Amino acid sequence: MLAWWIRVSVFVSGVVTLAVEFLGQRMLSPRFGDTLDVWGITIAAVLVAIAAGTAFGGRLADRRPYAEAIAPVLLASGALLAASALLGPPILDWLSPRTGDRVGALLGALVVIVPGCTALSLVTPMAVRVSVREGLVGRAAGDLSALATLGAVFGSIVTPFWLIGLLPIGTLMLLCALPIALLGVPALVRRPGTAVAVTGAFGVIAVLATLPSAGGTAQPGDRDALGTVRAAVDSRLARIVISDMDDDRRAMYFDRPEVVQSIVDLRRPERPVTPYIQAATTLVCPRPPRSVLVIGLGGGALLEPLRRLVPGVRIDVAELDAQVVTMARRWMGARERPGDRFVVADGRRFLQGTDSRYDLIYVDAFSGDRMPASLATREFARLAKARLHPGGTLAFNVLTTPDAPLTDAIASSARESFGPLSAQRASPARKLENTLLRSGPLPQQACVDRIGSTLDLPDLGVERRPLGAHRPLTDADAPVDQLAGL
Incomplete structure (x- = not known):
């Protein structure tokens, strides 16, 4: 059972990492443009986060080589993703008029992409350390790295094909936080009070995710530079606003x-x-x-x-x-x-x-x-x-x-x-x-x-x-x- 929990955690971490890449880009593009520059910054931010998280995760795994150590990482990842979803839009709105598109997109990526993806990238090296049996380090590293990559492939297909356009971008980012955090709850069974508190906290996040303002962008009834927003919807390609x-x-x-x-x-x-x-x-x-x-x-x-x-x-x-x-x-x-x-x-x-x-x-x-x-x-x-x-x-x-x-x-x-x-x-x-x-x-x-x-x-x-x-x-x-x- 523990082995399956580890594998599921690795796979879901890969899924969410690539989902955050697409969602993060869609949070940046309304403020800084849907350009190759913004896409390049988005991809670079994810790669930097993966590199930093993998390096730190390996060191953390040597210090805490047991499965229970993964649970707080999963919970922290969920919390950081939720914070990016809720705090990212107002920060990006503040940056947009005060910076150029490239600088603003770079700073914005540090807010909405890097924290959560860095925490998610701790999971695989920690899982490798826990999964090593009989000295078969290469096999454990290869299997779990492949699983994380397959999760990333899944996230890179599902997110643009089906998820974007289904719900507002901020809502999707909040919902990404839920499976990651909830995967950390079973490992806290020895601390039932903590488990209940964490579950309740992310239940609140689930409620917040249903609010129409979760995207942090123009909503019906808002005033914009043209007049009064009549309708707004996230499509697969952009946020379409009628004013x-x-x-x-x-x-x-x-x-x-x-x-x-x-x-x-x-x-x-x-x-x-x-x-x-x-x-x-x-x-x-x-x-x-x-x-x-x-x-x-x-x-x-x-x-x-x-x-x-x-x-x-x-x-x-x-x-x-x-x-x-x-x-x-x-x-x-x-x-x-x-x-x-x-x-x-x-x-x-x-x-x-x-x-x-x-x-x-x-x-x-x-x-x-x-x-x-x-x-x-x-x-x-x-x-x-x-x-x-x-x-x-x-x-x-x-x-x-x-x-x-x-x-x-x-x-x-x-x-x-x-x-x-x-x-x-x-x-x-x-x-x-x-x-x-x-x-x-x-x-x-x-x-x-x-x-x-x-x-x-x-x-x-x-x-x-x-x-x-x-x-x-x-x-x-x-x-x-x-x-x-x-």
């Missing part, structure tokens, strides 16, 4: 209100609100598209303007996140009409698998404020060309810091398939700016004026953005984050 603004407009954003995905006018959804959607309406020039593929739904703010400009247009949407589709339908008024399709799929994978052909493919896909590299490369442009009718248009909404070269790089990547591309500024100059990049020339002002008249946008215009030379991006070399200046 009612003070003038009958409704916004959708992912993780942080600083970068809004979509804004719709609830009274006049056919009239685009944001400058980049206003710019995208000029894609109906010079020839109105009868079939359109939009990669990245967001709040669906482009759909009604397109339908107003091109009656009967068929619109397919490829959106990676099923929760985005659900929230856009429920809160933003995004609807399919007969002949339209909302498909939950990666945009590039959708193009690879479809036989449909389009007059316009519009790429408006982001993870937070980052464009997926797979949609910016020469290979993607070739695929898009093959799915367009002759003379069809490929267009991108590109978000960068001012003067960043990503737009130039995407234009160079698509030039092989489409010839020279054109770019127009799609938002006012500020910290981040949108550029509408399209194959072919910019539209004539007469066509733009007709769009402005139809949509009641009297100031709609086209401001050319010069394109510079840049090496093409390929699937093997596409440093999109760096080129965007983000």
